[in-house]
Amino acid sequence: MAHQTVGHPVRPGLPDDPRAGVTEPTPACPVEITLAALHGRWTTLVVRELLRGDRTFTELREALPALSDKVLSERLAHLVRMGVIDRHRRAGWPPRVRYTLTAHGRDLGPVLQALWDWGARHRPLPPGEPGGS
Amino acid sequence: MAHQTVGHPVRPGLPDDPRAGVTEPTPACPVEITLAALHGRWTTLVVRELLRGDRTFTELREALPALSDKVLSERLAHLVRMGVIDRHRRAGWPPRVRYTLTAHGRDLGPVLQALWDWGARHRPLPPGEPGGS
DNA sequence: CTGAATCCCTGCCGATACTG
DNA sequence: CAGTATCGGCAGGGATTCAG
Numbered sequence: 001m002a003h004q005t006v007g008h009p010v011r012p013g014l015p016d017d018p019r020a021g022v023t024e025p026t027p028a029c030p031v032e033i034t035l036a037a038l039h040g041r042w043t044t045l046v047v048r049e050l051l052r053g054d055r056t057f058t059e060l061r062e063a064l065p066a067l068s069d070k071v072l073s074e075r076l077a078h079l080v081r082m083g084v085i086d087r088h089r090r091a092g093w094p095p096r097v098r099y100t101l102t103a104h105g106r107d108l109g110p111v112l113q114a115l116w117d118w119g120a121r122h123r124p125l126p127p128g129e130p131g132g133s
Numbered sequence: 134m135a136h137q138t139v140g141h142p143v144r145p146g147l148p149d150d151p152r153a154g155v156t157e158p159t160p161a162c163p164v165e166i167t168l169a170a171l172h173g174r175w176t177t178l179v180v181r182e183l184l185r186g187d188r189t190f191t192e193l194r195e196a197l198p199a200l201s202d203k204v205l206s207e208r209l210a211h212l213v214r215m216g217v218i219d220r221h222r223r224a225g226w227p228p229r230v231r232y233t234l235t236a237h238g239r240d241l242g243p244v245l246q247a248l249w250d251w252g253a254r255h256r257p258l259p260p261g262e263p264g265g266s
Numbered sequence: 267c268t269g270a271a272t273c274c275c276t277g278c279c280g281a282t283a284c285t286g
Numbered sequence: 287c288a289g290t291a292t293c294g295g296c297a298g299g300g301a302t303t304c305a306g
Binding site: 031033034038044045107114118120 | 255
Binding site: 040042071095 | 306
């Protein structure tokens with residue numbers, strides 16, 4: 001997926017960020033950056049679990065039973081690369097790894113809230129409902 | 134892409150919406166609904182253009198030159214189905230079609246703003262910046 | 267326990283060509 | 287002008303298996 005700008009039109013008083021005028025999906029756009037962080041199936045659910053508190057790999061698997069090891073592993077690595085979560089290894093046996101949100105990760109709370117709010121207000125067309133115009 | 138809930142943990146005072154506890158990516162989750170509406174490459178850029186005012190097919194192509202006819206057509210049909218935009222045909226020749234945001238579509242402004250804000254605050258790891266924890 | 271490697275299948279998106 | 291039809295490449299993600 002790829003996305004972009006917006007913001008300038010929504011807030012005419014915004015700083016004249018040149019990224020608000022891009023004409024193609026570029027990774028430099030802030031909207032792209034955020035959607036890239038949340039990209040992938042299960043990603044928002046993993047973030048939600050971590051918003052409730054730090055978790056181990058197994059705890060996440062138990063919270064999301066239908067999520068496979070491979071995909072969970074991928075999602076966690078992705079979120080670490082995106083600076084959303086941190087990975088903490090505890091020495092000894094058995095290996096224990098805890099995942100916690102970074103400061104940036106915690107800042108995703110309001111973003112997910114905005115996504116929730118719009119979806120909650122929106123009727124998912126049951127079927128044949130235009131919208132409201 | 135697929136996503137989910139959140140909201141309950143972010144706002145402990147939220148109504149006890151059962152959707153806040155789903156354990157897999159279901160279309161019933163509000164977060165899923167919103168991400169489904171914005172799903173697909175170019176989608177947010179098309180919405181941004183329409184937030185600036187209504188547009189015709191050709192005007193959108195000119196605003197987003199790298200976007201192909203086929204994909205633009207797909208995105209517009211998708212956004213209509215999602216209740217985000219309306220399609221207005223004007224009789225006569227040549228055919229003129231204007232696309233405008235619905236009320237729900239205009240409500241996406243704050244959502245895109247939230248996405249913009251997080252991405253703008255976040256350093257896209259240039260490379261090698263964990264996050265903040 | 268916490269993953270990584272592999273296989274395969276599906277769905278997206280771009281390019282090109284064609285129609286009302 | 288405003289699309290649709292078709293094709294092909296590639297990345298995403300699920301199941302299974304293997305490793306530190």
